Structure formats: C-alpha cells, structure tokens
Amino acid sequence: MKRVIVSTAAVLMAAMLPSIVMASVAWPKGDGDLANGKKIFTEGKGSVPACNSCHGPEGLGDDNMGTPRISGQFYNFLLKQLEDFATDKRTDTTMFVMNTNAKGLSEQDRKDVATYLASLRKHGDTKVSNLEELKAAGQVVGLPHKGKSLVEWGGNEKGITACKSCHGYNGMGAPPVFPMIGQQRYVYLVNQLKKWRDGSRANDPKGAMRAVAQKMSDDDINNAAAYLAITSFYSSGNTRHAYDPH
Ligand code: HEC
C-alpha cells in the first residue's frame, strides 16, 4: 500500500518535471502596466479596495488577518490565482473577499497588478512571521526543525513527498508552476495546507497538492509551515541561485 502511494507521487512529479527543468531559466515578472498595477495595489479600483489594506504596505502579508505575502511571488502564479478567484475555481474562505476583488478587476488589471507584485521582488531575505509573538497570542505553532525535515526529505513512512522536490530549495519557488512558499506567512500556510487536505481548495494542477496534504497530520502541517515561514533562501552558503534578481 505504501509503495502505491509513493509511486503515485512519483508519477505526478514526472508529469510536472518539464516545469521544474524550465524553472532554472528565469523568475517570470510579467509585462503588464506597472503604473496601473501600483495604483490598484495602493488605491484600489472602483469597488475593489486597495490590496495593501489587507496584504500590508509592502505586500508581505499579515498573520492577524490571515493574508498571504503576495509581493515577490512570480507573475504566472499570481495571475493564475487571480483568474481562479475570478472564475470561482478557488474560493477564499478566510474573508470571502478575494473572489469579489478579482471579479471587480478587468483581465488587464489583473495582469497589471500581478506584474507590479512580481516586480517587488528584492534581493535578500524579507520580514517574516514572528512565531514567538504568534505563540504568545495563543496560535498553535509547529517546530521548525521538524518541518525542515519534511520540506527537504519528506515523510517516508507516510509517503509525503519532499516539498523541495516541487517548490525548490527551502520553498523558494520553481516557476512557472510551483509557487514560492518559503517566507510565506505562517497562518496562511497552515490554512492553505488544511484546505488542500480537506479538498476545499482544489485548484492545483493534477491534484498535486491535495495528494501531498492528505498525508499530513496537523503536526506535520504546523511543523512544515513553521519552518517555511522563517526559512532563509540565502543561508548555508546558498547565495547564488537561479532566482537572484541581480
Ligand atoms: C479585505 C482584505 C483583502 C483585500 C482588500 C485584498 N485581499 Fe488578496 N487575499 C485576502 C485573503 C484573506 C487571502 C487568502 C485567502 C485564503 O485564505 O483562501 C488573499 C489571497 C490573495 C492571493 C492569493 C495568493 C497566493 O499565494 O495564493 C492573491 C494573489 C491576492 N490575494 C491578491 C490581491 C490583490 C491583487 C488585491 C488588490 C486588488 C487583494 N488581494 C486585495 C484578503 C484581501
């Protein structure tokens, strides 16, 4: 039985391998209108509120609101999520707002704001979740060192595929399919992993994420999220990687 589970994951990965190979080429930034994208981010448009009112002034997300970091993510993924919200392929069950927001923008606006967000990618690490603070506020927080092992090597007994094999080193992302999940917000990571697990988020190509999350316990989810939230892409001498914007 375990073998069957493992080989399903292997087939999924093989099906996605071309994307992984392409990943070493570039960090897609999009070619929308940066000025319009920035305007939408800071001022909103029509009935759509400014994105920074929920996602933070720099688009780095907010654990108290359960919003994700959206700045510095690659263009294709941001646009796909906005399209998926606009067409209800993905539903936002946190605040019920992203579906309305995405529908309130034109297709070109969505491209423009995704282009702007992708352009906010900076060299070096960024401000991440404060796990101590979250714990003090009563949030269940996992153990980063246990999470690290799941991210890098997976959970062999349960057949959990290593996150790294799709999402790249420390979850730094592997365009054009696998999003950056390292330095993503802790609360958002936990929420999404639970949504993949119970199937309430189902916009993953070939069911790849649902297959992984279904094998994760609450502890696995909290641990992986804790490690990913505070990980560095630049530690362990890994200062030269394909996605350095310089
Ligand atoms: C009222 C608060 C609010 C506003 C305003 C808002 N968002 Fe969001 N956004 C959220 C929440 C909450 C989520 C997480 C949804 C979930 O947990 O399923 C989210 C998720 C997203 C995601 C998915 C990111 C990922 O990693 O999958 C994108 C992209 C996004 N928002 C873009 C935008 C853009 C662009 C704007 C401005 C046009 C915007 N948001 C405005 C609350 C907001």
Ligand code: HEC
């Ligand atoms: C077989 C490939 C594969 C593996 C292994 C994998 N993922 Fe994913 N993951 C994906 C894909 C594809 C998506 C993008 C889904 C979409 O387009 O919305 C994704 C999306 C996600 C998201 C949502 C990101 C966002 O910003 O909305 C999270 C969180 C996530 N993965 C966490 C993990 C964790 C943690 C692991 C390891 C335990 C893992 N993934 C292993 C393929 C994989």
